[in-house]
Amino acid sequence: MRFIHAADIHLDSPLTGLSAYEDAPVQRLRTATREAFTRLVNVAIDEAVDFMVIAGDLYDGDWKDHNTGLYFVAQMGRLNRADIPVYLLYGNHDAESQMTRKLMLPDNVHLFGSGKAATFINDTLKLAVHGRSFKVAATTDNLAASYPPPVPGLFNIGVLHTALEGNAAHANYAPCSLAELQAKGYQYWALGHVHEYSAWRGDACVVFPGNLQGRNIRETGSRGAVMVEVDDEGQIEVERLLVDVxxxxxxxxxxxxxxxxxxxxxxxxxxxxxxxxxxxxxxxxxxxxxxxxxxxxxxxxxxxxxxxxxxxxxxxxxxxxxxxxxxxxxxxxxAPMESAAHHDNAEALADLRVLLDQAKGDPVFLESLQNDLMGLVGKAPQALQGSVPWFDDIRASDLNRLLDEVGPALMAHISKAE
Known part of the structure; x- marks a missing residue:
């Protein structure tokens, strides 16, 4: 059998910080998550996969209006007409308590509840899919521990939204260990939450597909889902499926x-x-x-x-x-370190460097500088308020970073002038 495993789709994820750029391709960025998901559904239909798994964070939070839900229902309808089941659970961004709006989903969508772990059986495929949605966003219990034992004679998939051990960059939701997942007895773990692709082999194949579409500079590189193929002997092949736009x-x-x-x-x-x-x-x-x-x-x-x-x-x-x-x-x-050392006035420049270093520890000087700079910040045009990186530091009376920047720049200016 073949199936698609996706996660962290974040449909209609809001854009932040782009208002300062008049040239930003806002429309392309705003629709990217939908376009990527549409491409994923296209692949599922064209390749006639047996089913699809979505391991949490389908949505990015409560809908602004019903359009986000209507779009998803339409895509599930396309899969339904192609006789492709979908196994869906919700993660921290679309936890049950987060979503105030809901729409009925087509019959091919099997949604895991948040009360306890559940199992869906597909007799035709000899398949058992286990999972549990988040009830609240900050779910810090080990949900994997409550998953049922594997169903004998079937191919068992665990669907789980988790930080997993060693992923310090992500919020520690539904924590568990790789060893714990390997020991559960399932053949495949379809994980979500971590936005980078990762896969581990062992008694079970454990996979983070990564998020479907990069949404900001922290999410660089190719993005997508995975295509998983299982042969008659139960051997598993995992191939990345890049659908980002x-x-x-x-x-x-x-x-x-x-x-x-x-x-x-x-x-x-x-x-x-x-x-x-x-x-x-x-x-x-x-x-x-x-x-x-x-x-x-x-x-x-x-x-x-x-x-x-x-x-x-x-x-x-x-x-x-x-x-x-x-x-x-x-x-x-x-600034090049040697620029002052080879200068005729190297001694004077060295003295200036010492004065600049001392300035960072002089509270009287820092207070005076803060007062002067606040006057400049207050007079700055609105267009500069969000684009000058030191303005926030000046407002917070944290001038060390600014002095660290000014020192080398001043030295370089003097050296160049001389």
Whole structure:
């Protein structure tokens, strides 16, 4: 038999932080989760799979209106007409207590309740599917411990939304260990919650398919579900099924060899050009550029992330790359260490460096600087309020990061001027 295992679809996940970008492809980003899920259903029908498993976080929370539910019901209807059953449970984002709106689902959808673990039997496929939905989002009990023993003579699948051990980056919901799952006696565990693809072999095949569609820069790279094939001897083959319609990418650009702002712009544009050749010509990209390296241009770049993004964006648009959106440019450069050491006024610059370091521990100076900077923040245009990274630090009286940035930039400016 063959089946599709998907999780963490987050249908109609809300967009945040994009209002500051007039050039953001908002519509494409807003519809990406639906488009990816539609592609998944297309594959299920075209490949005539035996069933589909959705291991939690189908939704991203309570619906804004019924349109999200209507869309999902329509897709389940397509699978129903193709005689494809669906085994569905809810995770922390669509826990029973989270959802105030509901719609009746077609008869092919088998929904796991939240009261206790349940089992659905498919005699035709000699299949038993076990699972339990979340009742509340912050479910920290070990749900796997309550799952029933395997049904003898059947292929047993456990569907579970869990952080699993070792996934510190994810909230510790329904925690359990890999060894515990392997010892349960099931042949396959269809997991959800962790957004990166992972698979383990042993007495059971344990799989996180990852989320279906990347939604922000923290979810870079290819995304999708898995196609699982089980032969007559019970051997399991797992193949990634990539259905994402827009891909997020982090591009690191070393500008150590650049000596000016203009050269940095050209270096980033060249890196973007090279990136585009690596991807399918039909795959839209949302890219964050991380600019790093010890460069003489460090001082000239200080505080110009917005201007740098605009320049690079202009370069890519001039080349006709309409499938690429530059989400953000982040500066992480530093001044070359040798720039002051070889300077005629090295001693004076060294003294300045000491003064800058001492400033971070001078409460009187910091209070005076805070007062002066708050006046500037208050007068800044609204367009700058959310785009200047130090404004939040200034409001919170945390000036160390700003001083860490200003020090090298000031040193680089003086060295360049001399």
């Amino acid at each position: 827009l891909r997020w990418h982090r591009l690191d650009v070393d500008v150590s060899a650049c000596v000016s702002f203009a050269e940095v712009v050209r270096a980033i544009a060249a890196a973007m050009q090279a990136l585009l050749t690596e991807f399918d010509a039909d795959m839209p990209l949302a890219v964050r550029v991380m600019v790093n390296g010890a460069t003489p241009a460090h001082g000239e770049l200080f505080g110009l992330e917005g201007q740098l993004r605009a320049e690079v964006l202009a370069q890519t648009m001039a080349l006709g790359h309409d499938r690429l959106w530059l989400e953000k440019v982040k500066l992480a450069t530093r």
